[in-house]
Structures are given as structure tokens and as C-alpha cells.
Amino acid sequence: MNSGIDRISLIRKLKKDIASETGKGSGRETGKTSPPPVKDGLPGWERLSEFVYRRREYIYLDFKIPSNYRYSDILFYDTETTGLSSGAGTFVFLLGMARTEDEFPGEQELKMDKKLSKAGIRGNRVDAYNGNKRRIAVEQVLLADYPGEPDFLEYIHGRFERAKVFVSFNGKSYDSHLIRTRFLMNGRDFKFNEQYDLLHISRRLWSRVIGRCTLKDIEENILGIHRYGDLPGYEVPERYFAFLRTGNANILYDVFKHNRQDVLSMVVLLDTVVKILSGENTEVVFDYASSGSYLSGQSGADEKKLGEKHLKRAFGNGDLRAGRYLSIIHKRRKEWDHAVRIWIKMTEAKSFFAVLELAKYYEHRKRDYHAALMWMDRYLSWGMPLSVKDRREVNRRRKRLMTRAGNKEG
Amino acid sequence: MRNKNSDTILTVMLGDIINRLKNNRSFMNNVTHWEVIPERKGDYRDIPEEIDSRIKSALFSEGIKKLYAHQLKSYDTVRQGKNVVIVTPTASGKTLAYNLPVLQSLLEDRDAKAMYLFPTKALSQDQQAELNEIMLKGELPLKIFTYDGDTPSSIRISVREEGRIIITNPDMLHTGILPNHTKWIRVFKSLKFIVIDEIHTYRGVFGSHMANLLRRLKRIAGFYGSAPAFICCSATIGNPKELAENIIEEEAVLIDKNGSPSGTRHFVLYNPPLVDRIQGIRRGVVQESRRIASGLIREGIKTIVFARSRLRTELIASYINQSIKNFYTDNHRLNIAAYRGGYLPNERRRIESGLREGTIAGVVSTNALELGIDIGGLDASVMAGFPGTISSAWQQAGRAGRNSGLALSILIASASPIDQYIIQHPEYFFGKSPESGWVDPDNIYILLDHLKCAAFELPFKDGEAFNNNVDELLNYLEESGILRHTGQKWYWSDRSYPAESVSLRTSTPENIVIVNTASGKNEVIGEMDLSSAKFLLYKGAVYMHQGDQYIVQELDLENHRCYIEDSKENYYTDSIVKTDIKMLQQDEVVELGGIKCIVGDVLVRSQATKFKKLKYHTHENIGYGEINLPADEMHTRAVVLLFTEASETGKDFADTEEALKAEFIRKLGTLLKNISPVFLLCDLGDIGIAERVKDTMFNIPALYVFDHYPGGTGISEGLLKNMRRIVQGAHELVSGCSCENGCPSCIGPSDSIGDVKVMVISFLRKWLSGWQDEQRDR
Structure with missing residues (x-):
């Protein structure tokens, strides 16, 4: 219904415009050119070509990366776009990148960058300074108007080509597709190497703890980074359109700041995640059951061991999911005593899973049908709700156990 | 079988x-x-030598040893690279008529792709099943995928990367494929055929959308360097070749000699x-x-x-x-x-x-x-x-x-x-020959919508043609702030995804899910579109599904759910619908041949307020129930014709016997509705009429002719502009019609004894003579 009204008003306006223009005798000249972008220049930015600008700074941070990567392999990146949907009409107008070099920085640069980091990033983790830092080149590339896109992409291509691992927050399913679309729209292609998307692992570690897991939520609740006067993401496209109309680059400064912080937060976030997953001490809260199940599913022996440790800790705190994962690990290894101990512990919380596992254990392992039946009956006596499927399962099992128990006696 | x-x-x-x-x-x-x-005896031809032996063996195993003449002609014409329109009744092997040249070409050219467009999802799935059978029997190495709203995301990538034949529907092409064409690069790079089945369903507004959709499709294909040929199939209609050529905007060879027995x-x-x-x-x-x-x-x-x-x-x-x-x-x-x-x-x-x-x-x-x-x-x-x-x-x-x-x-x-x-x-x-289909791809309303989508898909270059030169419209879109003109190109410069707000069909895509709550099962047994639900699934309605009978407990419009339970009532229900039409805004008032015509926005409001309980078999009315649901409202455009007593024609009307007045206006409306599609290039179903013996707003007799598409598609403006030709055409039609007192082709069959047809003819004659020199030339 509303679309009906919008449409009507749109058409009415169009008709009026065309009518008034034809009335004047001369329509608007077609092929007129829009005002030039970046009217008063962009202080602090280098102009790379007619419509492409770059800003570069160095920041020194001590941060960890997954042990199977080298520092110089990694490129952090984040895009700002003209729309929130994907599709051929959504442009990338700003790309923020961060990469490290392997060598440690010299004294001279350190001093200079101390100043920079003070001005830029807040939060204890980033500000802490202990001399063991790596030099990070933070770079932002701006597309100041659409016709510059080929140059913009050419520059990005040069940077991307060298990277072996792309670290992003939701880039695997969003930013990377958008960038690839831009390349294809300009008659070239770019295939991303390995992608490490921080969104997925963050969800595992924290969605139980903090609920929604946007980068901002994680910064505030986990990393202790607080943004002041940050531009909400949904306002980004409007800022860019306003800039295109007016050529006033000041409108974009909030976008630059926002994008820069996104990239830097990713560095800190990666550090935190890597520490958690390698068992280093962190004061950060996270979901041990979830990290435990993730780690114990990995192939490395160290990871498996750490995973078990996390699960034990979570189970110690009464997390039944952890008990479940842990008991399954033991069961697979046929460490029955361990498994049974966990199940019995879990029955204190009236876990149906545990009761069922105990019943199976006594029936098939021990052939102690009475004990198995006892567990089933005990569960029923608790009067817990049962799904139709589970009830069917219980009834079937009890019936069989009763026959077997009877046979054994008889 | x-x-x-x-x-x-x-x-x-x-x-x-x-x-x-x-x-x-x-x-x-x-x-x-x-x-x-x-x-009718079949007209059989040999299967061409060149056909791949794997296809042949698939055909043999289906018991097909010869082709029908029209299948061969279709094969030959398509293989010459021409577009075709195949007109064949049901069960005449039309699927093979397009599958044969497509499959052969796809086997010869390892890169070639084809896209099949069906108007409904059900037809797509049917076609997929049929093609799969041929693939299996002939062990053909061609992958065929259906891509629609039901396609699981897990296989969407394989569809785009490996599909040789993509079966889809116009809506999916419109909102899913074209705006994301970079993901479909493999398909668009070597798109050789577009099959449009049931092309006769694309008439009127839907057809005009389809024509614009194909303009977009060709534009994108062109961007990647391909120029597909079109294979269209139509049921028997009055003008299949014309309709197809208007939709694909290219010449097509008509194949309408059915060779099947x-x-x-x-x-x-x-x-x-x-x-x-x-x-x-x-x-x-x-x-x-x-x-x-x-x-x-x-x-x-x-x-x-x-x-x-x-x-x-x-x-x-x-x-x-x-x-x-x-x-x-x-x-x-x-x-x-x-x-x-x-x-x-x-x-x-x-x-x-x-x-x-x-x-x-x-x-x-x-x-x-x-x-x-x-x-x-x-x-x-x-x-x-x-x-x-x-x-x-x-x-x-x-x-x-x-x-x-x-x-x-x-x-x-x-x-x-x-x-x-x-x-x-x-x-x-x-x-009588079957109805003709009309489309108007340059309808400014529809064109503008698709221009936005096209600009999103690929920036327009200065002077680039869509239908014709569209610079003026692009200029308008720039002024509205959604395009940016720079570097001799028009770039999409808005955060929205335009295809999302353009619907190719009149009906809303929103659905109500029907949930059976009997014995706590909460089982979904069906679905229904939102606006129909208001007239069929109100509280207390008896709903039938596969012959089982249910009664509606609650229709939850907000959550799009309808809860029903088993029912053993001996009646069924039927709602009583009231339709109101109200003029919201008058944009233009003109006198045409002495009849006052107003164009403006109207609100068409339909509401079910009561329902009847009707006993099974005897259909006797055994009671009523109340319906408390919001009205279904549509804002659209309309022309209202007012019969003022000051005019000759108005006087004529005033002198009409009271009992015949309502019928007379209705007949006139039916006639205008019947003739208008010819001049307005729309479909009969795109136009609605409502007659009022005494209109509540104008206090005189009135006839509303309104656009059935929310927001309007220019039918009202077209009507006003072409009124004289339409009235002339109407006069010719009704006076030349050989029927006695009205038939479906002119004023509609009469159910009264009065001589309505004569009245309508004389009314139209007077109307035409009242035109004289005041004719508007816009």
C-alpha cells in the first residue's frame, strides 16, 4: 500500500518535471558533469591518481598470530561501501588495511609512533608499551569518485597480491565478495587466498557471554576498547553521497576514523583469540565449553589437550554442554570410568542425555539390565518433560530392558 | 506411463x-x-543425422523414433541462430521442440549455457524432472539446476559454477540473478539460449515488466560478450508472434503448424x-x-x-x-x-x-x-x-x-x-479466435523502475540505449538523487537495492502459513497469500484442504499465521465482500465530448465484513457470522467519468428508466474495459471498473475505470489521452457486433429485457458528436 503512494508521488514529480522542462523549451542539458570531488583537498592524504587517495601511518603493537602463519603473510582489511546489500550496484569507496613487517622497529620510529598511538587508539591493551612491538603499516585508500575505480582497484590489487592470509571481521561472506564483484565489474578478477574471518570464532567464544557479536560489542565487552563519537555503520553510505554532492571531504572524517578503528580492533581481537586458543593466560571471559569443543575437534595434539582442559573447567562450573562433549571424548576412547563419572555427575542436573548414556552403558557394556532400568525409572520419577520422540525412545528401551532383566532372572 | x-x-x-x-x-x-x-494425423520427420547419439538413445528409450514436423522446424530454425515462437497445444511435444536444439548445441559447445524461464516454480520443477530423465537415459554430461527461492544455499554455488541449463523464473532473475550478475559470470559469458515458456502468460503489466527484464538481461549478457537467442513457447492466442516480438524486442520465426497427431x-x-x-x-x-x-x-x-x-x-x-x-x-x-x-x-x-x-x-x-x-x-x-x-x-x-x-x-x-x-x-x-496479448514496454512507470535496476547492475554510458535513448529519464533519476552523472557515465548512487522494491506481479509476495493445532500437533498444512487470506481464512471460516474440513480459530495477520482445527460442521462458509472506491486527489479535470473526466488517485477498499454459512449439497443459507479484519486497500490511479445533467449525454442518461441505469453504466464500463487493451496495450485484467448510479462524492452517476496495479501504471492517463479513439472504437465494436443484445465481446451478455445495446450505441454516438473541436491533443 505504501509503495503505491511512493510510486504515485514519484511519478507525479517526474511528470511535472518533464512537463515544465518541455514548457521552457529547453530541457536540462544531458551529459552535464557532476561537481569535482575533494574541493579543498584532503590534508594528510596523498593523491595517487585523479580520484584515488591514500593515507598511511605506522603503529607499534605487540600481538600474536596463529602459529602456522608468518607475520608478513597477514593482511587485515575492512571496507566501507555505498550500500549494505551486496550486488553489482554497491561500491567499495574506502578500504582500510593493516599489515606487519617481520623486523622490529628502530628506536627513532618508536618515539614517533608513541605519539600516534596516543592520539589514535584508546584501551589499555593498545596503549601498553613494553618494547616488544611490531611495526604495523595502517593504510586507507579512498575512491573519491566512481570513475577512479579502475585505479583504486589497481592499487588494491598490488597490496592484495602479496598477502597470503586475509584477516577480517565478516569479510569471508561480505567484504571479499564485494571486492571481487568490483574487480569483475571492471573486467578483471581477484581470487582471495586463505581467509581468517574473526566473526565466526568470535561468535563461538562470546555469543553465550555477551549475546550479539558485532565488532563493537566485542570491543566494549571483551577487549575494553571504547569508541567516542563513533559513526554508526548504517550512516556511512549517506556520508559518502553527501561528500560526492558537495566535495566537502570533512564529511568523511568520521568514516575514516570508524574504518581505522575497525582495522586496529581486528589486530587486537586476533591477538586475544590466538591467546585463548593457545592456552595463554588472559583475563578475558569466554565460553569454555564452546572453545573446548572447538579445540578438541582440531587435529593438533596440543589443541586437543587444551580443549579438554577448557571442557573440564566449564564442566566444573556446571556447564552441561561441556559434560556432554567431554563424556563423548572419553566414551570414544573407551575410558568408561571417566565417562560414567561425568554422566552420574550430570544426572544431578537431571540430564536426559546422561541418563540415556548410563542406561546404554549398563545395558550394552555391563549387561546389568536392572541398573539400566533403574536409571530410566529414576528419570521418569523426576517428572521432567519429554518430547514425543524421547518418550518413545524411553518406552522402547524400558520394554526391552524389562524383558531382558526378566529373562536373566528366569 | x-x-x-x-x-x-x-x-x-x-x-x-x-x-x-x-x-x-x-x-x-x-x-x-x-x-x-x-x-489429426501426425506429420512425422526423421531425426536429423547430426543429432548426438547420446540424445538419440535417450529419445529411443522414451519410444521416440521420429520427430513431429514442428519439432524439426524448431530445431532447424534455432540451429540457424534465429529466434523462434512455437505455438502448440498441450501434449504436442513442445518441450522437445526447445530441448532438442538446446541440448545438441550444449553438447557441441562445451562452454555454452542456456537459461529457461518459467512463470511459476511448479513449472520449473516439472521441467527439471523431465530434463533429468533425458540426461539419465542418454547419460548426457550436462548439469541442469533449478534456481529459485527454494534452492538451498549449499548448492547455489554449484548452480552458478557448473550449471549448463539454469531453470528459473522472472522474479528470481529480477531480484536474485541480474543484480548479482558478477556471481553468474560463467553463465553470462557464454549464454547461448533463453527459453521462455508459456510466453502468453506475460501480458499487460506483467508482460511489460518481462520485456524490461529482458532488456536488462540482454544488457548484462552483452557486458560479458554474449548475445543469446530466444526460444519462446506460447499457448494458442490471437497474436503469438506479435506478443513474443514485443517482449523480446527482436524478430522471431513463428512455428505454429502442429505436427503432432x-x-x-x-x-x-x-x-x-x-x-x-x-x-x-x-x-x-x-x-x-x-x-x-x-x-x-x-x-x-x-x-x-x-x-x-x-x-x-x-x-x-x-x-x-x-x-x-x-x-x-x-x-x-x-x-x-x-x-x-x-x-x-x-x-x-x-x-x-x-x-x-x-x-x-x-x-x-x-x-x-x-x-x-x-x-x-x-x-x-x-x-x-x-x-x-x-x-x-x-x-x-x-x-x-x-x-x-x-x-x-x-x-x-x-x-x-x-x-x-x-x-x-x-x-x-x-x-472466435482466442484473445490477443498486449504489452507496453515503454510504459514510463514500468520503464523507470527497471531503469533503476539496470543502473544498479551496470552504470549507463551517455547515449546508451535501453529501449530508446534514456538520457532524459536518467537525468530525472539523478535529480532525485539516486544516480550520479560523472565521467560520461551514470552511476547508481543510493544505498538501496532497487529490485527489492519493484514487484513484477500485482499480488503481494507475503504469505500466511496455515497451522493445524489439532491435538497439539501444530502442523503446517498449507499457505495462502495475504490478501486472499482476508477473504478466506477469517475467524470462523470453514477451510477445506484435500477434502478435510477445518475451522479457523484465529487469523494472526501480524505473525502471518492462521490457526485451524478439525471441524465436523455440515456447512461451508463464503465471505461477503464490499468494495468501496474513493477519490483521494483530483489531478486533472477535463470535459471530453461533454462528459466530465477526472484523473486522480483513488483508494480501492475491499473488505469482508460478514460471512454466510451454507449447507453442503443444498447450499441453503443457514446463518451469518461477523468478520473483524482490516480492509484490503490499494492506492492506485483512476479515471472517473461523470454524467452531469448539463450535457447532452448526461440528459440522455437522466431520461433512462431507473431500473436500467445501473445496468447501463455497467455495460458501458464493460465495453470500455473490453476495447481499451487494444489502445492501451494492457491486459484485460489490468483494468478494473466500478459503476455508481449515484456516486457518494459527486452525487451524480459515475463510472470509475481504475488501474489494478498499486500506484498505477499509466492506464488512467492513457485512457484520458486516447479517450476519443477509445470511444470511437467502442462505438464501432458495439454497433458492428452481430449479437442481439450484448455478448462478452462487446457490452457483455444482457440479463435483462431492456434494449441496453441500443441505448449504449446511441449514447456513444451522442458522445462522439459532442466532441467537435474541443478535442484535446496532448
Whole structure:
């Protein structure tokens, strides 16, 4: 219904415009050119070509990366776009990148960058300074108007080509597709190497703890980074359109700041995640059951061991999911005593899973049908709700156990 | 699949029944016409040498050793790189007519791709199943995928990367594929064929959208360097070549000489007997269809019944089931299905395959089965009421009959004037060529919508043509702030995704899910579009699904759910709908030939306020219920014609007998509606009319002609602009019509004794003479 009204008003306006223009005798000249972008220049930015600008700074941070990567392999990146949907009409107008070099920085640069980091990033983790830092080149590339896109992409291509691992927050399913679309729209292609998307692992570690897991939520609740006067993401496209109309680059400064912080937060976030997953001490809260199940599913022996440790800790705190994962690990290894101990512990919380596992254990392992039946009956006596499927399962099992128990006696 | 032998047996059985009907006096008393359409011999040709042996072996295993002439012609023409339009009735092997050249070309060129467009999802799935069979039998190395809203995201990548034939629908192409064309680069780079099946369904507004969608498709294909050829298939309509060429905007070779054989068809027009001779009341179409269809099904004749509404579909299906169950023991196993939109896909697939495999003996359907879904050969089709257009009637009749043997089609008239006219004037029905289809791709409303989508997909270059030069419209879009013109290109410069807010079809895509709450199951049994739900799923409504009866407990519009439970009531329900039309804004007032015409925005409001409880079988009214649901509102554009007494024509109207006034305006409206599509290039269904003997706003007689599409598509403006030609055309049509006092082609069949046709003619003559020099030339 509303679309009906919008449409009507749109058409009415169009008709009026065309009518008034034809009335004047001369329509608007077609092929007129829009005002030039970046009217008063962009202080602090280098102009790379007619419509492409770059800003570069160095920041020194001590941060960890997954042990199977080298520092110089990694490129952090984040895009700002003209729309929130994907599709051929959504442009990338700003790309923020961060990469490290392997060598440690010299004294001279350190001093200079101390100043920079003070001005830029807040939060204890980033500000802490202990001399063991790596030099990070933070770079932002701006597309100041659409016709510059080929140059913009050419520059990005040069940077991307060298990277072996792309670290992003939701880039695997969003930013990377958008960038690839831009390349294809300009008659070239770019295939991303390995992608490490921080969104997925963050969800595992924290969605139980903090609920929604946007980068901002994680910064505030986990990393202790607080943004002041940050531009909400949904306002980004409007800022860019306003800039295109007016050529006033000041409108974009909030976008630059926002994008820069996104990239830097990713560095800190990666550090935190890597520490958690390698068992280093962190004061950060996270979901041990979830990290435990993730780690114990990995192939490395160290990871498996750490995973078990996390699960034990979570189970110690009464997390039944952890008990479940842990008991399954033991069961697979046929460490029955361990498994049974966990199940019995879990029955204190009236876990149906545990009761069922105990019943199976006594029936098939021990052939102690009475004990198995006892567990089933005990569960029923608790009067817990049962799904139709589970009830069917219980009834079937009890019936069989009763026959077997009877046979054994008889 | 049945074999020849059982076909022969069925022909004998059906022949026997036809003879019995012919000798049945009480049946024949109601038959107004019995047309025998003689059998046609097949025109066979050899399968071309060059066809890949794998395709040949697939054809052999289907029992196909020769092609029909039209299939060969289609093959040859497509292979020459030309566009084609194939016009063939149902069961004439049209699928092979397009699959053969496509498959052959795809096997020869390892990169080539084809895209098949079907108007509905059901048809896509059907085509996928059919192609898969050929693939399997011939072990062809071609991957075929259906890409629509139901395609799981896990296989979407394989569709884009590996698919050689992509089966989809216009809506998906519009919102999913084109705006994301970079993901489909493999397909667009070597897109060789576009198959458009059922092209006759793309008429009027829908067709104009389709034409613009194809402009976008060609533009994107061109961007990646391909220029696909079009293969279109149409049911029999008045102007298939013209319609197809207007939609694809390229020349196409017409192939309309059907080479497939068909058996003798008996087409019977049946008018239910009068039960009250004085008042002219006839037996109801529902009961008569039930009686006739049950008779056929009991004799083992596979029958399809077409009903005109969902409610009637369910009613007739449940009646047939009852009357068959009562018959004798062996019939318990006869399975009659109802089929209509709103069933879940699985259920529909089950019914379709049941029909093909013969486990379902009969089906009652809405026009959902009118299109080419493969349901195998049926023997008889019964139309419970005239389906509205001649071309639909032939499509529905065509669902019965195989290539050989007999087919029986029975059209049962309802009491409506159109049905009564058709049934009493068989020469009209059998003599008139089917309706033509019109589209207007340059309709500014529709064009502008697609221009936005096209700009999103790829920036426009200065002077680039879409239909014609569109710089002026692009300029307008830049002024509205959604494009940016720079560097000789027009760039999309808005955060929105334009395809999302442009709907190709009139109906809203929102659905209500129907949940059966009986015994705490909460089982979803069906779905229904939002606006229909307001008229069919109100609280207290009896809802039928596959003959089972439920009662609606609650319709939760907010959460799009309808809760129902089992019901054993002995009645069904029917809502009473009130339609209001209100002028919201007057944009232009002009006098045309002495008639005041106002163009403006209107609000068309339909609301179900009450419902009737009707007893099964007798259909007597046993009570009412209240409906408390919001009205269905549509803002659109309309022209209102006001018959002021100051004008000659107005005086004429004022002098009309009171009793005839309403009918007179209605007839005039019907006439204008009938003639307008020719001048406005729209479809009959795009126009609505509402007559008021005394309009509440203007206090004088008024006739509203409104656009059926929310927001309007320019029909009202077109009407105003072309009014004189339309009135002239209307005058010619009605005075040249050979009917006595109105027929469906002119003012609509008359149901009164007054001489309305003469009145309309004289009115139009006066109107035309009142024009003189005040004619507007805009």
C-alpha cells in the first residue's frame, strides 16, 4: 500500500518535471558533469591518481598470530561501501588495511609512533608499551569518485597480491565478495587466498557471554576498547553521497576514523583469540565449553589437550554442554570410568542425555539390565518433560530392558 | 506411463461412455452444442543425422523414433541462430521442440549455457524432472539446476559454477540473478539460449515488466560478450508472434503448424437444467460438475475438473469423494485429489506424480493445472464454469486427450451472464479466435523502475540505449538523487537495492502459513497469500484442504499465521465482500465530448465484513457470522467519468428508466474495459471498473475505470489521452457486433429485457458528436 503512494508521488514529480522542462523549451542539458570531488583537498592524504587517495601511518603493537602463519603473510582489511546489500550496484569507496613487517622497529620510529598511538587508539591493551612491538603499516585508500575505480582497484590489487592470509571481521561472506564483484565489474578478477574471518570464532567464544557479536560489542565487552563519537555503520553510505554532492571531504572524517578503528580492533581481537586458543593466560571471559569443543575437534595434539582442559573447567562450573562433549571424548576412547563419572555427575542436573548414556552403558557394556532400568525409572520419577520422540525412545528401551532383566532372572 | 494397449482399452471405454451420453435423453436435453473435432494425423520427420547419439538413445528409450514436423522446424530454425515462437497445444511435444536444439548445441559447445524461464516454480520443477530423465537415459554430461527461492544455499554455488541449463523464473532473475550478475559470470559469458515458456502468460503489466527484464538481461549478457537467442513457447492466442516480438524486442520465426497427431475430441457445451422456470434459476454448477465428473470417474475415466475458485475446488473434490465412496466397494480405493495454489510444494508434487502414475483417478483444480505441468494423459476434462477467456478454455480442454484415441471435454455453464452467453452461442465460442496479448514496454512507470535496476547492475554510458535513448529519464533519476552523472557515465548512487522494491506481479509476495493445532500437533498444512487470506481464512471460516474440513480459530495477520482445527460442521462458509472506491486527489479535470473526466488517485477498499454459512449439497443459507479484519486497500490511479445533467449525454442518461441505469453504466464500463487493451496495450485484467448510479462524492452517476496495479501504471492517463479513439472504437465494436443484445465481446451478455445495446450505441454516438473541436491533443 505504501509503495503505491511512493510510486504515485514519484511519478507525479517526474511528470511535472518533464512537463515544465518541455514548457521552457529547453530541457536540462544531458551529459552535464557532476561537481569535482575533494574541493579543498584532503590534508594528510596523498593523491595517487585523479580520484584515488591514500593515507598511511605506522603503529607499534605487540600481538600474536596463529602459529602456522608468518607475520608478513597477514593482511587485515575492512571496507566501507555505498550500500549494505551486496550486488553489482554497491561500491567499495574506502578500504582500510593493516599489515606487519617481520623486523622490529628502530628506536627513532618508536618515539614517533608513541605519539600516534596516543592520539589514535584508546584501551589499555593498545596503549601498553613494553618494547616488544611490531611495526604495523595502517593504510586507507579512498575512491573519491566512481570513475577512479579502475585505479583504486589497481592499487588494491598490488597490496592484495602479496598477502597470503586475509584477516577480517565478516569479510569471508561480505567484504571479499564485494571486492571481487568490483574487480569483475571492471573486467578483471581477484581470487582471495586463505581467509581468517574473526566473526565466526568470535561468535563461538562470546555469543553465550555477551549475546550479539558485532565488532563493537566485542570491543566494549571483551577487549575494553571504547569508541567516542563513533559513526554508526548504517550512516556511512549517506556520508559518502553527501561528500560526492558537495566535495566537502570533512564529511568523511568520521568514516575514516570508524574504518581505522575497525582495522586496529581486528589486530587486537586476533591477538586475544590466538591467546585463548593457545592456552595463554588472559583475563578475558569466554565460553569454555564452546572453545573446548572447538579445540578438541582440531587435529593438533596440543589443541586437543587444551580443549579438554577448557571442557573440564566449564564442566566444573556446571556447564552441561561441556559434560556432554567431554563424556563423548572419553566414551570414544573407551575410558568408561571417566565417562560414567561425568554422566552420574550430570544426572544431578537431571540430564536426559546422561541418563540415556548410563542406561546404554549398563545395558550394552555391563549387561546389568536392572541398573539400566533403574536409571530410566529414576528419570521418569523426576517428572521432567519429554518430547514425543524421547518418550518413545524411553518406552522402547524400558520394554526391552524389562524383558531382558526378566529373562536373566528366569 | 501407460502403454499403447491400455490406451486402446481406454479409448473403447470412453467411446462407449460417449455413446451412452449421446443416447441419454436427460443429459442431451441440457446439451446446447456437441462439437466433434476430428482426429489429426501426425506429420512425422526423421531425426536429423547430426543429432548426438547420446540424445538419440535417450529419445529411443522414451519410444521416440521420429520427430513431429514442428519439432524439426524448431530445431532447424534455432540451429540457424534465429529466434523462434512455437505455438502448440498441450501434449504436442513442445518441450522437445526447445530441448532438442538446446541440448545438441550444449553438447557441441562445451562452454555454452542456456537459461529457461518459467512463470511459476511448479513449472520449473516439472521441467527439471523431465530434463533429468533425458540426461539419465542418454547419460548426457550436462548439469541442469533449478534456481529459485527454494534452492538451498549449499548448492547455489554449484548452480552458478557448473550449471549448463539454469531453470528459473522472472522474479528470481529480477531480484536474485541480474543484480548479482558478477556471481553468474560463467553463465553470462557464454549464454547461448533463453527459453521462455508459456510466453502468453506475460501480458499487460506483467508482460511489460518481462520485456524490461529482458532488456536488462540482454544488457548484462552483452557486458560479458554474449548475445543469446530466444526460444519462446506460447499457448494458442490471437497474436503469438506479435506478443513474443514485443517482449523480446527482436524478430522471431513463428512455428505454429502442429505436427503432432491428436485423437478425436468431443467438446460438449452443457447448460444445467432449470429448476425454476419462472425465475430462470438453474441447477448449480458445483452439483452438476460433481454429478458428471463422478459418473466419469466411476467408469474408470481419468478426469480433471477445473473450478473457478479455491473454495469451489475443495467443495467439488469433497463432493466427488463422497459420492464415489457411497457407490460400491471397489471404489473405496479411487483417489480424488484437489489441487490449487496454497498447497505445500511436496503435496503438489505428490499429486502430480499420482496423476502420472495413475494412483489418482481424478483431480479437481483451479487454473493452476492449466499451464504445462506434466500430469500425464487424462481422458476427460470438465470445466465447472467458463474460465473467463477463450484461450484458457482451450488450454483447460486440452488437458484431456493423448496423441491417439478419444478425448472428452465438457463445459458446464454457471448462471453468470458470460457463461450463459457462451453456452447459448456456441458459434461464438468455436468461431472466435482466442484473445490477443498486449504489452507496453515503454510504459514510463514500468520503464523507470527497471531503469533503476539496470543502473544498479551496470552504470549507463551517455547515449546508451535501453529501449530508446534514456538520457532524459536518467537525468530525472539523478535529480532525485539516486544516480550520479560523472565521467560520461551514470552511476547508481543510493544505498538501496532497487529490485527489492519493484514487484513484477500485482499480488503481494507475503504469505500466511496455515497451522493445524489439532491435538497439539501444530502442523503446517498449507499457505495462502495475504490478501486472499482476508477473504478466506477469517475467524470462523470453514477451510477445506484435500477434502478435510477445518475451522479457523484465529487469523494472526501480524505473525502471518492462521490457526485451524478439525471441524465436523455440515456447512461451508463464503465471505461477503464490499468494495468501496474513493477519490483521494483530483489531478486533472477535463470535459471530453461533454462528459466530465477526472484523473486522480483513488483508494480501492475491499473488505469482508460478514460471512454466510451454507449447507453442503443444498447450499441453503443457514446463518451469518461477523468478520473483524482490516480492509484490503490499494492506492492506485483512476479515471472517473461523470454524467452531469448539463450535457447532452448526461440528459440522455437522466431520461433512462431507473431500473436500467445501473445496468447501463455497467455495460458501458464493460465495453470500455473490453476495447481499451487494444489502445492501451494492457491486459484485460489490468483494468478494473466500478459503476455508481449515484456516486457518494459527486452525487451524480459515475463510472470509475481504475488501474489494478498499486500506484498505477499509466492506464488512467492513457485512457484520458486516447479517450476519443477509445470511444470511437467502442462505438464501432458495439454497433458492428452481430449479437442481439450484448455478448462478452462487446457490452457483455444482457440479463435483462431492456434494449441496453441500443441505448449504449446511441449514447456513444451522442458522445462522439459532442466532441467537435474541443478535442484535446496532448
